[in-house]
Amino acid sequence: MTTYSLLILPGDGIGPEVMAEVRKVIGWFEQNRGLSFDVSEDLVGGAAYDKHGVPLSDATMARAQSVDAVLLGAVGGPKYDNLDFSVKPERGLLRLRKEMDLFANLRPAQCFDALADFSSLKRDVVAGLDILIVRELTSGVYFGEPRGIHADDNNPENEGGRVGINTQRYTSGEIRRVARAAFELARKRGNRVCSMEKANVMESGILWREEVQWVHDNEYPDVELSHMYADNGAMQLVRNPRQFDVIVTDNLFGDLLSDAAAMLTGSLGMLPSASLGAPMANGRPKAMYEPVHGSAPDITGQGKANPIACILSFAMALRYSYDLGAEADRLERAVEKVLADGVRTADLMGPQGGTPVSTSEMGDKIVAALAEV
Numbered sequence: 087m088t089t090y091s092l093l094i095l096p097g098d099g100i101g102p103e104v105m106a107e108v109r110k111v112i113g114w115f116e117q118n119r120g121l122s123f124d125v126s127e128d129l130v131g132g133a134a135y136d137k138h139g140v141p142l143s144d145a146t147m148a149r150a151q152s153v154d155a156v157l158l159g160a161v162g163g164p165k166y167d168n169l170d171f172s173v174k175p176e177r178g179l180l181r182l183r184k185e186m187d188l189f190a191n192l193r194p195a196q197c198f199d200a201l202a203d204f205s206s207l208k209r210d211v212v213a214g215l216d217i218l219i220v221r222e223l224t225s226g227v228y229f230g231e232p233r234g235i236h237a238d239d240n241n242p243e244n245e246g247g248r249v250g251i252n253t254q255r256y257t258s259g260e261i262r263r264v265a266r267a268a269f270e271l272a273r274k275r276g277n278r279v280c281s282m283e284k285a286n287v288m289e290s291g292i293l294w295r296e297e298v299q300w301v302h303d304n305e306y307p308d309v310e311l312s313h314m315y316a317d318n319g320a321m322q323l324v325r326n327p328r329q330f331d332v333i334v335t336d337n338l339f340g341d342l343l344s345d346a347a348a349m350l351t352g353s354l355g356m357l358p359s360a361s362l363g364a365p366m367a368n369g370r371p372k373a374m375y376e377p378v379h380g381s382a383p384d385i386t387g388q389g390k391a392n393p394i395a396c397i398l399s400f401a402m403a404l405r406y407s408y409d410l411g412a413e414a415d416r417l418e419r420a421v422e423k424v425l426a427d428g429v430r431t432a433d434l435m436g437p438q439g440g441t442p443v444s445t446s447e448m449g450d451k452i453v454a455a456l457a458e459v
Contacts, residue, residue: 089122090408091153095130095146098175099381100391100445101159107393107449108157108400111417114453119413126153130182131161131175131381141178150182155407156374157400158182160381179376183223186372188361189260190267191221191340192402193378195327195347195357200425204352204436207324212350217330218275219347220268221340222260223361226290228337230255254290256336261297267362268334269306276331278310282319282339294336316343323347344378354379355392355433358399360406373407375399385432389444392431394421397452420455424448 094109096102115121128146135141141161150156161175171177182188197205197215205212230253238249265281272279281298283291295313302311314322316339322329323346335343348357357379363372377395385391398421405414429451430440443451 087120087122089124091124091155092126092403093149093153093156094125094127094159095150095156096127096133096159097130097161097381098132098163099160099383099386100379101131101161101381103386103389103391103445104377104393104396105157105159107445107452108396110449110453111397111400111456114456115413118457121410121413130158130178132163132166134178135166135169135173135175139173141173141175142181147181147185150186150374151372154368154370154373155403156182156186157396157403158374158376159396160377160379162381163383163386182374183361184229186361186374187224187363188372188374189222189224189364190264190362191223191344192271192360192362192406193219193221193340193344193347193357194359194402195219195344195351197351198356198422198425200422200428201352201356201434203438204434206349207327212327215327215350216275217327217347218271218332219340219344220264220271220332220334221344222256222264222334222336223340224337225256225260226337227252227254254288254338256290256293258293258297261294262301263364265298265301265334266305268332269301269309272309272332273306277308278312278331280312280314280319280330280333282314282316282333282335282343284316284339285313286315290336298334319343320346323350348378353392353433355395355431356398357395358402360399360402362406370407370409373403375403375407389446390432391445392433393445393449394431394452397421397449416456416459417452419459420452423455423459424451427451 096105161179166175195217197212202209202213233252235250238244268279283294285291285295361374401414401417404410428440431448
């Protein structure tokens with residue numbers, strides 16, 4: 087029997103609460119589907135800082151490099167707002183992404199029919215929505231050099247005397263590898279990719295467009311490719327989001343566009359994500375999975391957190407790290423059934439009503455539904 091290794095990093099705030107429900111799901115698959123998981127747990131973010139003085143210890147980083155997949159809950163909270171930038175909880179997350187070289191961030195935006203009325207857009211615009219944003223994650227303006235805030239004393243016209251610098255930088259290789267990831271994913275979906283950049287005003291955008299086109303023409307001519315300026319892409323996401331299948335874009339635009347797409351689905355508590363890297367020796371990609379929502383300190387410990395995003399992140403791990411697509415489908419159908427039955431955590435309670443449940447009760451409902459679907 088294959089044993090799948092998984093490192094769980096619950097983190098801060100509601101992270102431990104939602105992760106407890108994922109453990110229930112893992113237990114169901116082990117008991118009922120004959121799967122075997124080697125699950126370990128460690129600290130990240132503020133929890134790691136409290137114990138080690140850093141948001142991610144070297145030992146935890148080494149463990150993350152050795153497992154098939156990492157599942158992270160959330161990091162941060164007001165307790166850590168005044169820490170030095172170098173040890174803020176978010177630096178632990180960024181270190182994982184950078185040192186594992188997780189260059190492709192997958193953000194699905196899927197609107198379950200039972201929640202179509204929760205979207206900020208009309209039902210007929212979002213019903214049936216199923217798009218995937220592939221964001222380049224380890225380069226671009228967030229990592230480019232030079233960067234920083236510097237004195238600008240030699241410029242008498244600069245009131246305040248300082249200048250902030252961030253550099254947008256991409257190589258052909260960085261663009262090509264994330265483009266390949268997008269094309270491969272599109273082949274398993276609607277076979278369409280829309281690449282978004284700002285080639286009209288940025289040289290990095292020109293390079294992005296040319297390299298994505300090269301990968302298409304030379305390696306994926308069977309996949310339909312279109313190009314769109316990122317600002318128009320933002321408008322189209324709220325105008326007619328169902329026109330898209332897979333969107334591939336850079337780090338900065340992907341950050342903005344994926345958050346815009348998130349609101350199409352009705353609640354941040356519903357949104358999973360995956361960050362994938364190059365294949366390891368066993369053929370599986372380096373991978374980290376995490377819900378899109380933050381640590382939500384305002385509801386921590388109250389049983390109000392929605393665990394679905396974290397549970398769906400584990401479904402993505404089943405699909406992309408363990409090659410268990412049928413089991414991922416089963417888990418997603420279980421979530422859909424529970425929502426169709428009107429079961430709701432606090433963030434999903436609306437004018438239509440429903441059966442209010444706690445974090446733990448939602449996990450129990452999904453586990454029970456696994457046997458029914």
